[in-house]
Amino acid sequence: MTSKLLSETSEWTFDLILRYEKEIARIAANFGLDTYPNQIEIITSEQMMDAYSSVGMPVGYKHWSFGKHFLNVEQRYKRGQMGLAYEIVINSNPCIAYLMEENTMMMQALVLAHAAYGHNSFFKNNYLFQAWTNADAIIDYMIFAKNYIAECEQRYGEEKVELILDSCHALMNYGVDRYKRPPRLSANEERLRQSEREEYLQSQVNQLWRTIPKKKKDPKHEGENCFPREPQENILYFIEKNAPLLEPWQREIVRIVRKIAQYFYPQRQTQVMNEGWATFWHYTIMNQLYDEGLVSDGFIIEFLQTHTNVVSQPPFDSPHYSGINPYNLGYSMMSDIRRICEAPDDEDHLWFPEIAGSDWKETLDFAMKNFKDESFIAQFLSPRLIREMKLFSVLDDDRKRKLEVSAIHDERGYRRIRRSLANQYNLGNNEPDIQVYNVNIKGDRALTLRHKQDKRKPLHKTVHEMLKHLSRLWGFTVKLETVDTNGRSLNTHECVVKH
Amino acid sequence: MVQVIDRRLNGKNKSAVNRRRFIRRFRNQIKKAVEEAVNERSITDIDSGEKINIPTRDISEPVFRHDTGGERDSVHPGNREFIPGDKFKRPSGSAGKGGKASNSGEGEDDFTFNLSREEFLDLFFEGLALPDLVKTQLATNVEHRKIRAGYTRDGVPTNINVIRSLKGALARRIALRGPYVKRMQEAKQELEDATEENNQDLTLELEDEIRHLKKRISAIPFIDSFDLHYNNRIKIPRPTAQAVMFCIMDVSGSMDEARKDIAKRFFIMLYLFLTRSYERIEVVYIRHHTTAKEVDEDEFFHSRETGGTVVSSALELMHEIIRERYPSNDWNIYAAQASDGDNWNDDSPKCRALLTEKILPLLQYYAYVEITPDEHQRLWHEFQTVKETNRNFAIKRIDEPADIYPVFRKLFRKKVA
Structure with missing residues (x-):
């Protein structure tokens, strides 16, 4: 043979x-x-x-x-x-x-x-990759970005470019559209339209600031002149379009960082x-x-042997424990979906009536195409897998002296664990919710951001550094107001820029 | 459809630029770390690269994020004994099992990386320079060096470049033979034709011509004087790139191990500094108590002696060595002397005279360090007067190891013109 x-x-x-x-x-x-x-x-x-x-x-x-x-x-x-x-x-x-x-x-x-x-x-x-990234153009775009930034360094000096990049990098996570889909542009168009855009953007900005009123009104009475009309989640986008003092090339750099952030956003999700x-x-x-x-x-x-290492999941009390291993969780869930399709038991029929007994290739394909981590876990984490992994959830409330085990792998706990784990992978929960709220266009041009506090989670003290970065880009005073879920203002940070 | 590309031969140092930028950006922090490293460890290690620690918080890249606190529910694997409602104490520190494991680099751990030897020494000696006067002297101290500069048509037989000459000869032979060879080929062809046609006259004529051509071809010389090429060498002036460094140390009983160690560190630092300006450096070790002796490095630092102190003995020996072995138009001469300041009182004025009259005019720079926490003695005061009249003389005092680097920096600080 x-x-x-x-x-x-x-x-x-x-x-x-x-x-x-x-x-x-x-x-x-x-x-x-x-x-x-x-x-x-x-x-x-x-x-x-x-x-x-x-x-x-x-x-x-x-x-x-x-x-x-x-x-x-x-x-x-x-x-x-x-x-x-x-x-x-x-x-x-x-x-x-x-x-x-x-x-x-x-x-x-x-x-x-x-x-x-x-x-x-x-x-x-x-679907996220299909909607948000353009695989045909990314390499070209990266080349464009590299050349453009190198050119700026030659023209304006490394240090100046570095300052802008530092500030943009700090705000990178706030340079993505979470809900709106960005317009698709190929790298070639990008290059062609770049200089055109520079001039156009600059003229738009100037328009905005020309409407300085003769009389100074009480800034509280903003009413219809409130700008922006609605809070903006994409801070870098807002800055690119509206920051009054940025040079055209600086706007382009903000844009480049924003585009790259957007490209990587689906991978993070x-x-x-x-x-x-x-x-x-x-x-x-x-x-x-x-x-x-x-x-x-x-x-x-x-x-x-290699595969086992990749998917190993030490328990929470092991010295090697560093959170849930995404390889393990993802692999276990994919395998579990196949099992539910091929050999469903009663529990599976109860929990997953649509997919139990269906064709596993089609079902997996569907799951892969139409979900992100958060919804994937919320949809497909099965009680059996919760039992196998012995998942439990802990509630940490800083008003109480002790931590409390809120759910374990039992009948009462499955749903809570599933919801809690899904939330853990919701980027919106992990990052503070900060949006552009208002610009005082009639007065000192101060930019106000609003942080909606979720479950009383405070901001880390990096907020001071962050406001410095923001005011470097914005060029004027930047304020950050923390409000609770009822919209009540809790506290305000401020970075004052004097001119 | 698949494409396999071997990229291994592409450059591997794509990150070098970014690395350099990182170092430039955090130059101040890194420099501070370098200085700390110098004070902490034995200076003999400096010559290799250096591991550098800088606090993470200095170089962190901030983002908006949550601090601990508030209310959060987190899921963990591997439950063994918990049931809902179990309560336990909040683990101390944020990274316990309560918090999410990757609270992204909050720790105050240091950021550690390696500097290469060059980078390290650059930072280490940043802002230092050999004193100005040395430079002017350097420029006049030219010596000539012969370097290869192509070929020339004439020269001495030892300089004949064989390959180049034979190449020339070959080319000449081909060129000169060309017309004859070409004609000969034609003639041979014609001869064949003539033989076929039985044209006797023409045959004879052609045979004659061929014979003649053969003679002409063989007459072309294999090599001609015309072909000869000689290696050409020209003289170019260059500044002296060699230096000698004199290390003079007092080894009398009052110099204990700690002081010798300080002296050693100082000498090594000077040595390293000089290696950055000169290709070749010789070191002469002179130790003295009442008499001076030239020794090797090991003996210089390690053997112990006792007795009184006569500094002039060392200076005399140094002067002698310079005269014999290091003519000052060929050598840049540096001297560093370490002592605890003890000297036989009557000897100190003699030292001053020796220095000002004989030694200093030959030297680029003379650095005297006194390693003592005590009152200065007469030697120091005599040397002070030397310093006032000579620009290439410097004295400083070192109390403890931590002073070495600052003192060194003071001695060689770049003078703003």
């Missing part, structure tokens, strides 16, 4: 990578995975560290914070405190996946299955799903390779 094994040793070659890729592609297609074309790049570990510190993008503008990140990664890697990730994959078309040269053949195959097919199909099909999906598929594909006799026992054992 001739052996069908693709490889005998753990050494990889370019030829072998192509052979494995072909088999994995075939299996993935059989399972119905829909992907962008793949571009696989072999890199060294040093290059991996570079890729790390530029948030995984192959091109990026220059900023000290990336250098800081790099030093940190380098130091920890050299001391052996961390291993490098096995893979980095970029949401682009073609989808770029990095393989490290140090990896064994098994690892290369694992990364191919995980990144080039798992993540890749997620990027292509999940789908960590559990994305990793769970990719992990589920590498597990399924690798096992299929083994079932077909294409890989050896040694290969699959090496794989299982």
Whole structure:
């Protein structure tokens, strides 16, 4: 009998990578995975560290914070405190996946299955990515951003550009549209329209400030002249369009940071799903390779060991515990959905009447396409998985002296745990809700932000630094007012700018 | 459709620019860390790179976020014994099991990274310079150096460049032979044709021509004097790039280990500083009590002696060594002397005379450090007067190890013109 094994040793070659890729592609297609074309790049570990510190993008503008990140990664890697990730994959078309040269053949195959097919199909099909990111244009846009910022550095000096970038980075999480969908622009249009936009934006801003009234009214009586009409969640967008003193090139930089923030926003919202999906598929594909006799026992054992490490979840009282492992949670939920489809029990019929007994490939595909972490957990976390993971929730109320266990994995607790865990992945809950509330256009042009306090969670003292950054961009006094859920003002921070 | 690209040969230092920017941006904090590192550890380590710690809060990138407090519900895995309603004490610190694990880098841990040797020394000696007068002297102290500068047509036989000459010869041979070879090929063809046609006259004529051509070809010389190329060398002036550093230390009984250690650190710092300006540095160690002796490094720092102190003995020895081995137009000469200030009283004026008249005119710079917390003695006062009349002489006092670096900085601070 001739052996069908693709490889005998753990050494990889370019030829072998192509052979494995072909088999994995075939299996993935059989399972119905829909992907962008793949571009696989072999890199060294040093290059991996570079890729790390530029948030995984192959091109990026220059900023000290990336250098800081790099030093940190380098130091920890050299001391052996961390291993490098096995893979980095970029949401682009073609989808770029990095393989490290140090990896064994098994690892290369694992990364191919995980990144080039798992993540890749997620990027292509999940609704958030479809709506908010443009995979065709991102690399071009990054090149545009890099060149533009380099040009600004030459023209206006590194320091000035750095100050703007510092402030923009600080506000990056408030540079995304959470509800509204951004207009799609290709990189080419971006370049073409850039100079045009500069002039236009500047003229708009000037219009706004020309309406300085002759008489000074009581600023409390704002009424219909209130600006902005409605609170704005996208602070960077508001600044780009309305900050009175920014130069056109500074507006463009605000825009670049905002665009990049928006591009990464879906990844921040789908960590559990994305990793769970990719992990589920590498597990399924690798096992299929083994079932077909294409890989050896040694290969699959090496794989299982790595896989087990990836999805390990230490319990809360372990010294290694650092929160819930998104790989584990995502993978367990994906596998659990397959189980509910293939072998549902009574409980599953009760909890998931629509999907129990349905086709698992279709159901998983549906789940992957139409959810984000928060809704995915709220929809699909099953009582059985809660029991398996022995999840429990703890209520921490600073008015009480003690913490209280609010729910455990029992009949009364399932729903509460599910809701609580889903909330934990709601970015809107984790970040303070801060919006642009008002600009005193008739007086000192002070910008007022409003922080809606949720469950009495206070702002961290970084707020002072943050207001400095904001006033650097805004150019005038910036206030931040904290209000409770009833709209009652609790306290105000202020950063005064004198002219 | 898949594409595999080997990127391994692409540069790996894509982050170098960002790293440099980070260091520039936090120059002040890093410099402070460098100074602290210097005071804490043995200076002999300086020559390698340095691990640098700066507080995380100095370099943090702020974002809006929640502080602890308020009301929050969090989910954790691995419940063993809890039932709903169980209460337990709030773990101290925010990162206990109550809080979410990644309260994003709130800790006051230091941010640690490595500076390369170059970066470290740059920061370490930032703002320091060799005194001005040294520079003028440097510029006049030119020596010549011969460097290769292409080829020349004439020269001595030892300088013949064989490859270049033979290349020339080959080219010449090909060029000169060309017309003959071409004609010969034609003639041969014609000869063949003529033989076929049985044209006797033409055949003879052509055979003749071919013979003639062969002779002409073989007459072209294999190598001609015309082909010869010689390596060319030209002299260029360059400033002296060598320096000698004299380390003079008092090893009489009053210099204990702690003081010697301070002296050693000072010497090493000077040495490192000089390595940044000069390609080659020699170090001469002179130790003295009542008599002076030139010794090697190990003996200089480690062996113990007792006895009185006669500083002039060391100065005399130094002068002698300079005269014999380090002519001052070839060498930049630096001297550093460490002492506890003890000297035999009558000797101090002699030292002053020696320095001002004989030694200082030969030297670039002379630094005297007195390692003592006590009152100054006569030597110090004599040296003070030397300092007043000589720009290339400096004295400073060091009380404890922490003073070394500040004193060093004072001695070599860049003078604003």
